[in-house]
Amino acid sequence: DAGVTQSPTHLIKTRGQQVTLRCSPKSGHDTVSWYQQALGQGPQFIFQYYEEEERQRGNFPDRFSGHQFPNYSSELNVNALLLGDSALYLCASSLWADYNEQFFGPGTRLTVL
Amino acid sequence: QKEVEQNSGPLSVPEGAIASLNCTYSDRGSQSFFWYRQYSGKSPELIMSIYSNGDKEDGRFTAQLNKASQYVSLLIRDSQPSDSATYLCACEYSGGGADGLTFGKGTHLIIQP
Numbered sequence: 740d741a742g743v744t745q746s747p748t749h750l751i752k753t754r755g756q757q758v759t760l761r762c763s764p765k766s767g768h769d770t771v772s773w774y775q776q777a778l779g780q781g782p783q784f785i786f787q788y789y790e791e792e793e794r795q796r797g798n799f800p801d802r803f804s805g806h807q808f809p810n811y812s813s814e815l816n817v818n819a820l821l822l823g824d825s826a827l828y829l830c831a832s833s834l835w836a837d838y839n840e841q842f843f844g845p846g847t848r849l850t851v852l
Numbered sequence: 853q854k855e856v857e858q859n860s861g862p863l864s865v866p867e868g869a870i871a872s873l874n875c876t877y878s879d880r881g882s883q884s885f886f887w888y889r890q891y892s893g894k895s896p897e898l899i900m901s902i903y904s905n906g907d908k909e910d911g912r913f914t915a916q917l918n919k920a921s922q923y924v925s926l927l928i929r930d931s932q933p934s935d936s937a938t939y940l941c942a943c944e945y946s947g948g949g950a951d952g953l954t955f956g957k958g959t960h961l962i963i964q965p
Contacts, residue, residue, distance in 0.1 A: 772952055781856075781940050782896065784952025797952055829895055831953075839884060839944050841953060843895040 741766050743832050743844035751850045752820050760815045760847045764832030770794075771813040772841060773805060774829040782829055788813050789835050817849075825851045854879040858941050858956035866964050871928040873959050875941030878922070884944040885917055886953065887926045889937045896940055900926060931963045 744763045752758050764771050770789045774782035784797035788807035807813045811832075817824055827848050831841035855878040865871040873887075884903050888896035900915040902908045902924070908915045914927040924943075928935055938958040945954075 774952075774955075779957070781942075781955030781957045782953070784954070787952055795952060827895075839953070840886070840898060840901050842898060843888075846895045 743830060743842055745828075745830050745844040745847050747847060748845070749848045749850075751852065753852050754820055754822060756820050756851075757816065757818045758820060758849060760817075760828050760830075760849075761812065762815070762830030762832075762844055763812045764830075765842055768832040768834055768842075769811050770833045770835045770839075771807060771811065772831045772833070773813070773815045774831065774843075775799075775824075776827040776829055776846075778826075785815070820851045822851050825849060854882070854943065854945065854954045856941055856943055856954050856956035858939075858959050860957055861960040862962050863959055864962045864964055865931050867931060867933060869931055871931045871935065871961055871963070873926040873928075873939050873941075873961065875924045875926075875956055876922055877924065877941075877943045877954075879943065879945060879954075880919075880922065881945050882922075882943040882954075885915070885924045886942040886944070887913075887915060887924075888940040888942060888955075889935075890940055890958065891937045928961075933963045933965050936961060936963045 772787040773785040776782040786796040827846045830844045833841045887900040890896045902915040916925045940958045941956045942953040
């Protein structure tokens with residue numbers, strides 16, 4: 740039973756560039772949530788996707804956008820990168836009908852120079 | 853605004869003793885509560901979920917919830933050095949779908965051999 744997978748593991752970009760991160764949810768899960776975790780902080784909710792629609796969004800600018808595909812996998816896109824976007828980006832999968840027990844992938848470490 | 857507060861620690865506990873981790877939350881509408889363990893450089897791992905007032909036990913872990921006091925705790929019995937990690941408390945408002953988790957900053961736990 741495959742767990743949550745994310746790619747790439749690490750990424751280095753420069754200010755102003757755009758980045759796409761990818762996530763495949765755990766087998767049987769239909770909901771994907773994205774979080775940003777800065778060093779020494781807890782994860783912060785970016786947005787959640789279910790049935791290929793963004794269902795809820797946290798307090799992030801519209802430079803952050805996403806997509807969910809029919810196979811439930813998801814992408815996170817960040818445009819016009821800022822130094823402050825450097826963080827660990829976590830994807831979590833869950834079942835929509837459940838009490839939202841979310842299981843995290845290994846994360847993508849993004850460094851913006 | 854939903855907030856989750858945790859003492860950042862470090863909390864130092866001798867091996868074999870009980871480690872007690874605490875968390876308070878601001879949103880009375882929160883319905884689901886989770887404890888995650890995060891080792892340095894890794895992603896959060898779900899260890900306990902609790903939805904009703906009272907205690908919930910799973911092996912060496914006991915989660916406690918008091919909605920009237922807006923208080924969640926995690927007890928770890930017979931602490932082992934491998935329990936040394938950051939423990940994140942998280943709350944969810946809706947109790948099913950369409951909501952992201954709100955995390956505290958985490959408590960750094962050190963189990964002394």
